[in-house]
Structure formats: C-alpha cells, structure tokens
Amino acid sequence: xQELTLRQQEILLWIRQYMADHGIPPTRLALCAAMGxxxxxxxxxxxxxxxRKGAIELVQxxxxxxxxxxxxxxxxxxxxxxxxxAGQPILAVAHIESYEPIAPELFRPVAHYLLRVQGExxxxxxxxxxxxxxxxxxxxxxxxxxxxxxLEDEVTIKRFYRQGERVELHPDNPDYPVIEVNLKKRxxxxxxVMVGLIRA
Amino acid sequence: xQELTLRQQEILLWIRQYMADHGIPPTRLALCAAMGxxxxxxxxxxxxxxxRKGAIELVQxxxxxxxxxxxxxxxxxxxxxxxxxAGQPILAVAHIESYEPIAPELFRPVAHYLLRVQGExxxxxxxxxxxxxxxxxxxxxxxxxxxxxxLEDEVTIKRFYRQGERVELHPDNPDYPVIEVNLKKRxxxxxxVMVGLIRA
DNA sequence: CTTGTAACTGTATATAATTACAGTTACTTG
DNA sequence: CAAGTAACTGTAATTATATACAGTTACAAG
Numbered sequence: 113x114q115e116l117t118l119r120q121q122e123i124l125l126w127i128r129q130y131m132a133d134h135g136i137p138p139t140r141l142a143l144c145a146a147m148g149x150x151x152x153x154x155x156x157x158x159x160x161x162x163x164r165k166g167a168i169e170l171v172q173x174x175x176x177x178x179x180x181x182x183x184x185x186x187x188x189x190x191x192x193x194x195x196x197x198a199g200q201p202i203l204a205v206a207h208i209e210s211y212e213p214i215a216p217e218l219f220r221p222v223a224h225y226l227l228r229v230q231g232e233x234x235x236x237x238x239x240x241x242x243x244x245x246x247x248x249x250x251x252x253x254x255x256x257x258x259x260x261x262x263l264e265d266e267v268t269i270k271r272f273y274r275q276g277e278r279v280e281l282h283p284d285n286p287d288y289p290v291i292e293v294n295l296k297k298r299x300x301x302x303x304x305v306m307v308g309l310i311r312a
Numbered sequence: 313x314q315e316l317t318l319r320q321q322e323i324l325l326w327i328r329q330y331m332a333d334h335g336i337p338p339t340r341l342a343l344c345a346a347m348g349x350x351x352x353x354x355x356x357x358x359x360x361x362x363x364r365k366g367a368i369e370l371v372q373x374x375x376x377x378x379x380x381x382x383x384x385x386x387x388x389x390x391x392x393x394x395x396x397x398a399g400q401p402i403l404a405v406a407h408i409e410s411y412e413p414i415a416p417e418l419f420r421p422v423a424h425y426l427l428r429v430q431g432e433x434x435x436x437x438x439x440x441x442x443x444x445x446x447x448x449x450x451x452x453x454x455x456x457x458x459x460x461x462x463l464e465d466e467v468t469i470k471r472f473y474r475q476g477e478r479v480e481l482h483p484d485n486p487d488y489p490v491i492e493v494n495l496k497k498r499x500x501x502x503x504x505v506m507v508g509l510i511r512a
Numbered sequence: 513c514t515t516g517t518a519a520c521t522g523t524a525t526a527t528a529a530t531t532a533c534a535g536t537t538a539c540t541t542g
Numbered sequence: 543c544a545a546g547t548a549a550c551t552g553t554a555a556t557t558a559t560a561t562a563c564a565g566t567t568a569c570a571a572g
C-alpha cells in the first residue's frame with residue numbers, strides 16, 4: 113500500500129469506523145455528509161485515490177462496493193520454539209515452529225513464547241518431555257524460579273539459585289546433575305522465566 | 313430468536329456466506345438470483361420473515377441494509393470446573409468457575425472443559441495440584457488412559473484399567489492407593505479422558 | 513371447511529447510489 | 543513558470559435497489 117495523504121488517512125479511518133458501526137460500507141453521499149463535501153464527486157475521487165494506493169477496492173456498479181484491503185497482519189497467538197540452534201537468539205524466526213492459538217494473558221506475567229521441553233530433567237516439577245513451557249521474556253530471575261537459561265549456546269530449563277558470582281541450575285530430578293556456574297568464568301544468560309505449561 | 317423454517321435457514325446461511333465472500337450484505341435481487349426467485353418480493357418477504365423472527369435487522373430505505381443479529385453466543389473458551397458437588401453432573405452451571413480463553417482445538421481430540429486438579433495422586437504423570445486438566449467428554453476409555461471418573465459422587469482423575477467387571481483406578485504416585493471397583497457392586501461413571509494440561 | 517401462514521409470481525415505482533463531465537483553487541516539482 | 547496533483551464545487555444522468563400492491567398455491571391447525 114502506497115503512502116496516504118493526511119486527508120486520505122482521515123477518510124480511510126472514517127470508512128473503517130462507519131463499517132464497524134453500521135456493518136456495511138458507506139455510500140458516496142454518506143462520506144460527503146461526514147466530511148462536509150458538497151459534491152459527491154469529492155467522495156468519488158477520494159475513493160479512487162484510496163483504490164489507486166491500494167487501501168481499498170472498489171466494485172464498480174455495485175452500491176456500497178467498497179472493500180477494505182487487509183493489512184498483512186502479524187500472526188496471532190504465541191510462537192512455539194522448537195530446537196534452538198547454537199549461537200542464535202532464541203526468538204529467531206528460524207526457531208518458530210508454529211503459532212499456537214493461546215492468549216498470552218492466560219499467564220501472569222504474560223507469556224511471550226512457548227518452548228518445547230527436551231529431556232526429563234524437570235520431571236518432579238511436573239514438566240515432562242514434549243510439554244510446552246510458557247515463558248515470560250525477562251533478564252531478571254528470583255532464586256528458586258524456573259528459568260530458561262542459555263549456557264554456552266545450550267538452552268536449558270532449570271531452577272535458578274544465585275549467590276554473588278555463583279549460580280546453581282538445579283534440575284528437579286535426582287537422575288540429573290546440578291549445574292554450577294561461576295559467572296566470572298562462563299557466560300550465562302537468562303532468557304526468561306517459566307510462567308506456565310501446556311501439554312497438548 | 314424464534315425458530316426458522318428450513319427455507320429460512322437456507323436463506324440465512326446464504327446471506328452469511330454472501331457477506332463473508334463480498335464483505336457487504338446482498339441486495340434483494342442478488343438473493344433472488346441465488347435462490348432462483350423470479351420476483352423480488354419473494355426476497356423481500358423472506359427478509360421480513362427473518363426480521364420478524366429476530367435473525368436479522370433491516371434498515372429501511374438503505375441499500376443492502378441487512379444486519380445479522382448476533383446470537384447471544386456462549387462465552388468462548390473452555391469452562392473451568394472447580395469443585396464438583398456430590399450428585400450433580402460435572403458440567404452443571406454451578407461448577408463453572410470461569411471461562412478460560414483457550415481454543416478447544418488446541419487438544420486432540422478436542423477438549424470440552426478444564427478441571428482443576430486436587431491432590432497429588434497423579435504427580436508422577438506430571439499432574440500437580442492446581443493444574444488444569446483438559447478433558448474430552450466421552451464415556452469410552454482405553455486401558456492405560458488417564459480418565460476423569462465419578463465413583464459414588466466423588467470425581468477423581470486416575471489411570472484407567474479394566475478387565476471384564478473389574479476396574480482399577482491407578483494413581484501415578486506410590487503414596488496413594490489403587491482403587492479397585494467391581495462394576496456389579498459399585499457404580500462407576502467415566503466422565504471423560506484427559507487430553508491435555510495447563511499450568512498457569 | 514375456514515383461517516392463517518409459508519412460499520412464492522408479476523408488475524410498478526420511488527428513491528438510493530454510482531458515476532460521468534466540466535470546472536476551480538492551492539500547492540509542489542522539475 | 544508550466545505541468546501535475548490533491549482537494550474540492552456543481553450538475554446531470556443512468557443504474558441499482560428497496561418496496562408497495564395484487565395475486566397464487568400448498569399445507570397445517572382449530
């Protein structure tokens with residue numbers, strides 16, 4: 113869609129509002145009345161301009177034949193992250209498997225994405241392989257929270273404990289080892305905190 | 313909305329389809345063409361009938377002045393069932409705590425409601441106290457499936473095993489006992505099978 | 513058997529709506 | 543300064559659309 117003039121934006125906005133209010137597109141005369149035009153041709157040529165710029169479509173010979181052209185809107189729902197390749201940001205487009213129809217507001221704080229769980233290291237926290245963990249993207253974690261952490265290009269879900277420069281990443285499964293990190297020696301990034309879980 | 317005749321339903325459906333296709337309501341003549349009427353009055357009187365029965369609204373003097381009347385549609389999302397009172401059906405209105413904005417199609421087979429988990433008896437299946445279990449309402453369960461069962465007015469979530477007249481309801485937690493039921497002696501109702509889980 | 517209603521045909525007409533043509537004014541761009 | 547364009551006025555004509563009126567046929571209910 114080409115760029116619109118101020119007046120054209122104003123008119124497009126009014127058309128949107130009219131359609132929301134009335135359930136049908138406006139006539140030329142209605143547009144005249146609303147914008148204060150004294151000539152129906154003013155409405156006509158504005159509509160033609162909007163059509164030329166791709167904002168609307170006009171169906172000729174048809175009363176109220178105005179169609180809004182949909183902006184290619186962003187997919188709704190939460191992105192589902194599958195395997196995360198080494199060295200790439202977790203929300204890279206390449207990692208997005210799909211968009212799941214789940215409201216981010218279902219979780220508090222809101223979820224920003226879903227991460228598919230690999231392995232059984234959090235089994236005792238009720239997090240099983242294949243589950244989708246809802247993650248709130250944040251850099252700050254409290255002790256004891258379940259976090260999504262990146263340690264040397266590996267993304268992992270663990271329980272977070274910190275004392276000064278020492279961080280411990282605890283699995284909730286005695287079969288797995290506790291990961292100890294000295295922040296001076298190894299880079300650790302908190303990618304977010306777990307705010308929920310979905311098993312489908 | 314009053315009940316519609318078959319023909320009226322057909323016409324209402326066509327109007328819906330037309331609006332979805334064209335973005336605007338149809339004219340009387342378009343309706344004639346579609347239904348094979350040779351008189352515009354056939355369309356007119358059908359529209360009047362639909363208006364009388366509350367299916368649509370007609371704006372007089374306005375071209376394409378047909379508005380669909382929204383059905384007072386059921387709240388979208390899945391009903392969340394909290395505590396189930398003894399002797400009452402699980403989907404009784406009184407048990408519905410709220411509607412959660414979750415698409416039933418997120419689960420396969422589709423979920424019909426969510427049930428809040430009480431107790432830790434399914435801990436090892438990754439089902440914790442307070443979790444919401446998505447349930448597909450069905451009377452049929454396979455051995456080994458996790459089911460919502462009603463045993464003498466108690467609603468419980470367990471793993472289902474059946475051999476002839478004997479049913480065993482297994483917890484996934486060694487701290488809880490296996491429940492054995494002889495179908496000849498005690499009534500057991502399967503309320504549905506677990507199809508997913510949400511922890512918010 | 514009458515009455516009411518659904519589901520139409522057929523004709524006619526007023527009005528709602530699109531759309532063409534001929535201009536004007538102000539502003540921007542090469 | 544000429545040419546193009548946005549943003550209009552004003553008039554007119556055609557076509558699209560709603561809608562009234564007068565009937566017909568079939569069927570169901572009191």
